[in-house]
Amino acid sequence: MTRISESYRYNTALRQIDKIRNYSDKASEDGATGVRIHKISDDPSAMVRILKNRDYIGNAKQFHKNLDFAKGYLSKTETALTSMHSSFLRAKELAIQQANDTYSADTRETTAREIDQIINNVINLGNSSYAGRYVFGGF
Numbered sequence: 001m002t003r004i005s006e007s008y009r010y011n012t013a014l015r016q017i018d019k020i021r022n023y024s025d026k027a028s029e030d031g032a033t034g035v036r037i038h039k040i041s042d043d044p045s046a047m048v049r050i051l052k053n054r055d056y057i058g059n060a061k062q063f064h065k066n067l068d069f070a071k072g073y074l075s076k077t078e079t080a081l082t083s084m085h086s087s088f089l090r091a092k093e094l095a096i097q098q099a100n101d102t103y104s105a106d107t108r109e110t111t112a113r114e115i116d117q118i119i120n121n122v123i124n125l126g127n128s129s130y131a132g133r134y135v136f137g138g139f
Helices: 004-035 044-097 107-125
Strands: none
Touching: 004 107
């Protein structure tokens, strides 16, 4: 029969008590915080999945922001182009009206002022911006 010293039995029991206390502390922390993984060494494979999922969530949020920006940008562009189209049609109507000799010089001067207003309006529409970026100036 082998002889086991008291100090060996004492140290073994102390290690077991420390081990149980560590498990108890971890269980208490998990229960209190609701988090199972506190550091990478707790579960490396789960941590890899968590990090990948965080990346996916971040990418999805950025994609959503990009979509919102694109919708607003395209809406602003469409509005500006529709207004320009209407302005060009009005300018064309005025040019066709003034092409014959039935209008006086005063009428032609009034029409010229209206054409100048149309040109200024189109220039302003061409300088439209959305979120600090010019719509027709490129990115």
